[in-house]
Every structure is written in C-alpha cells, then in structure tokens.
Amino acid sequence: MVKVRFSSALNSVTGTRETTLELGDTTVKAVFDELVDKFGTEFEKRIFENGEVRRFVNVYVNGDDIRHLLGLDTPVTGSDEISILPAVSGG
Numbered sequence: 001m002v003k004v005r006f007s008s009a010l011n012s013v014t015g016t017r018e019t020t021l022e023l024g025d026t027t028v029k030a031v032f033d034e035l036v037d038k039f040g041t042e043f044e045k046r047i048f049e050n051g052e053v054r055r056f057v058n059v060y061v062n063g064d065d066i067r068h069l070l071g072l073d074t075p076v077t078g079s080d081e082i083s084i085l086p087a088v089s090g091g
Contacts, residue, residue, distance in 0.1 A: 002031060003081045010084065013043045028061065029072040031082060046086065056087040 005018045021034050036044045047057055052072075059066045060083040066074045076082065 001078055002026075002076055004031065004035065005081065005083045007083075007085045009086045010043070010046065013046060014039050023076070024078055026076050027072065028059065028066055028074045028076055028082065031076055032072070047084065054086075058085045058087065059083070060085070 002021045002023050003018060004021065006014050006016070008017070011017065019035075019038070021031060023031065023034065032047065047053060049055075053059055053066070061069065061074055061076060062080055063083075066072070
C-alpha cells in the first residue's frame with residue numbers, strides 16, 4: 001500500500017493530508033494517474049503543466065526528490081511513501 005502525503009496547500013482539493021493507494025510495484029506516474037482519478041482535474045491542474053510536474057511542485061519518494069531520480073518514471077513499491085509539496089512563497 002503506497003502512502004501519499006499532501007501539504008496543507010493541497011487540502012482544499014484533496015480534503016485530506018494523506019491517502020493510501022492499493023498499488024503494487026509501479027511508478028510515480030501511475031500513482032499520479034490514480035490520484036487524478038481520485039481527486040479530479042483541479043488536482044491535476046495544480047500538479048501538472050504540459051504533462052510534467054510543475055516547476056514549483058516538489059515530489060519526494062521516501063524523502064528523495066524525483067527530479068534527482070527518474071522523474072515520473074521513478075519506481076514505487078507498495079511500502080513507499082510519496083510526499084507532494086507545492087512550494088509556498090511569501091515574505
């Protein structure tokens with residue numbers, strides 16, 4: 001079971017800070033496909049632009065940034081934890 005954690009910035013779309021998905025060995029892309037099915041197009045618009053993760057959205061698998069791994073092709077196993085953290089700015 002893959003655990004997915006969301007920052008509070010996504011709470012208005014997801015209605016929760018975390019969810020679990022019944023997936024076996026897969027990829028980050030497949031996890032996002034499931035999340036879009038679950039949370040809809042508003043979730044997709046906040047995360048993706050032109051099929052890629054938006055520049056200001058950070059995605060981690062077990063604490064490692066997918067940008068330093070294989071991006072959306074990063075492998076995910078049933079025991080992994082994914083964190084999705086849109087960057088927050090302010091002063």
